[in-house]
Amino acid sequence: MTDAKTSADAAAARESLARARREIEEIDRELIALLARRVGRSKEIGTLKRIAGMPTLDPAREAEVIRRAASVAREQGLSDEKVRDIFWQIIGLSRTAQTEGE
Amino acid sequence: MVIITRSGITDAELDVIRERVEQRGLRTHLSRGVERTIIGCIGDESLLAEVPLRSLPGVEDVVPVLKPYKLASREFAAMPTVVRVGDDGGRAPLVASFGGVGIAVIAGPCSVEGAEMLRATAVAVRAAGASMLRGGAFKPRTSPYAFQGLGDAALRMIAEVRRDVGLPVVTEVMDPRQIDSVAEHADMLQVGARNMQNFSLLSELGRVKRPVLLKRGLSATIKELLMAAEYIMAQGNRDVVLCERGIRTFENATRNTLDVAAVPVLKRETHLPVIVDPSHAGGISDLVAPLSFAAIAAGADGLIVEVHPDPASALSDGDQSLSFDAFRLMMARLTAFADAAGRTLVGARPSAAGAAA
Numbered sequence: 386m387t388d389a390k391t392s393a394d395a396a397a398a399r400e401s402l403a404r405a406r407r408e409i410e411e412i413d414r415e416l417i418a419l420l421a422r423r424v425g426r427s428k429e430i431g432t433l434k435r436i437a438g439m440p441t442l443d444p445a446r447e448a449e450v451i452r453r454a455a456s457v458a459r460e461q462g463l464s465d466e467k468v469r470d471i472f473w474q475i476i477g478l479s480r481t482a483q484t485e486g487e
Numbered sequence: 488m489v490i491i492t493r494s495g496i497t498d499a500e501l502d503v504i505r506e507r508v509e510q511r512g513l514r515t516h517l518s519r520g521v522e523r524t525i526i527g528c529i530g531d532e533s534l535l536a537e538v539p540l541r542s543l544p545g546v547e548d549v550v551p552v553l554k555p556y557k558l559a560s561r562e563f564a565a566m567p568t569v570v571r572v573g574d575d576g577g578r579a580p581l582v583a584s585f586g587g588v589g590i591a592v593i594a595g596p597c598s599v600e601g602a603e604m605l606r607a608t609a610v611a612v613r614a615a616g617a618s619m620l621r622g623g624a625f626k627p628r629t630s631p632y633a634f635q636g637l638g639d640a641a642l643r644m645i646a647e648v649r650r651d652v653g654l655p656v657v658t659e660v661m662d663p664r665q666i667d668s669v670a671e672h673a674d675m676l677q678v679g680a681r682n683m684q685n686f687s688l689l690s691e692l693g694r695v696k697r698p699v700l701l702k703r704g705l706s707a708t709i710k711e712l713l714m715a716a717e718y719i720m721a722q723g724n725r726d727v728v729l730c731e732r733g734i735r736t737f738e739n740a741t742r743n744t745l746d747v748a749a750v751p752v753l754k755r756e757t758h759l760p761v762i763v764d765p766s767h768a769g770g771i772s773d774l775v776a777p778l779s780f781a782a783i784a785a786g787a788d789g790l791i792v793e794v795h796p797d798p799a800s801a802l803s804d805g806d807q808s809l810s811f812d813a814f815r816l817m818m819a820r821l822t823a824f825a826d827a828a829g830r831t832l833v834g835a836r837p838s839a840a841g842a843a844a
Contacts, residue, residue: 448509452502459498466517470723473514 420475424482431483441483447476489562490526490540491548500545507538516558520565527563556713558720564758570698570726572619573655573674574838580653581835583618585728586760589833590825591789593657594814595621597804598634599641602648607796609652611811615818618835620654621791625661626803627681634802642672654835657700663691670697680704680732683715693722702730702764709752716759728760729753730791733768742770745778750785762789766807772798775809776817783824
């Protein structure tokens, strides 16, 4: 009886695990879609900046993005240092997108 | 430069200070100590000339770092760095630490010659108190005709022995193209003396999430060694352990001359852990124990020692390898030197992830 119960528990755990993994895959897809949207917007901004005669690189704006990300990360219970690193990478993606037209 | 903050500074205040620095296009690096937190600024410091950093809330002092190495410099960290090896998700069942009060000893064959000899060595050195295993897969030999290592086959043996015996493993990487496969199988990546100024290799290692063991070049100054560490750290990897392994001098009774003074000088200049390789420094097995004692007395955080089941038949560096018995004896005697230096010889410890599993 105990063995049967254990194997039923194990099967249920495996099922939950598979579900959680599918959910993570879905989240990853959404994250990438959001990144693509961010890059798309950055390209537009790059074009607008060129028309307005403004420099493409804006360190002050980047610093603000990073500060906000760190603060939101802490609210969400995440490591602000790790999230800072991730956002510097994301800013890198957007920078490349903005300067592509130059 | 580094910004020293007042005790009790809030996260929001830290964010504001970092934003003011980053607005000028520099990057910041935070180091939290027990008593104070330091913000290191990386980039063109002249751009900060007009920023009134000293008057920002939470700032106690602003100190220029005059050394050419910044991230590696003592001033950049609130506390000495402790590098933990094997700790990422419990890859190796055991964890080794460099820096802090403990002394860690890495031991193993110069090159992996087969799975059985590696396993026997791992079991013997673990029992003798070593906390990590070494073993070369790719060997940079002075002669192109000498044994070059077993390559990928050795990496698979390393992974197998690590799993069975539990010790985290360090192995050398010679080429940026090898980094991914070596990082997959080993817990720490070694840059050999001959590659200390291979800047493309160093930069690539800076992007890897594995601690790096950086050996001093044969003719490199301490400053050049620290600049090499800076290359790795500048790319984001802050887990660097420095290794003094002897330098070239006119003396030819020994393979190289162990620069014992490099240990206290490095400990003064950098927050990074410093270990010593007595095997390559002396080049003769009889010298390994006395040079190890000298290294620990000088303040080294650890040793990397060549040990072979049968040194006389080793395919490389047999003259400087210790037998299992000789290694056991040396480790037993090392304890007294560690005590005298106010340190403790620490073997491998279960990783948090391993204990939870």
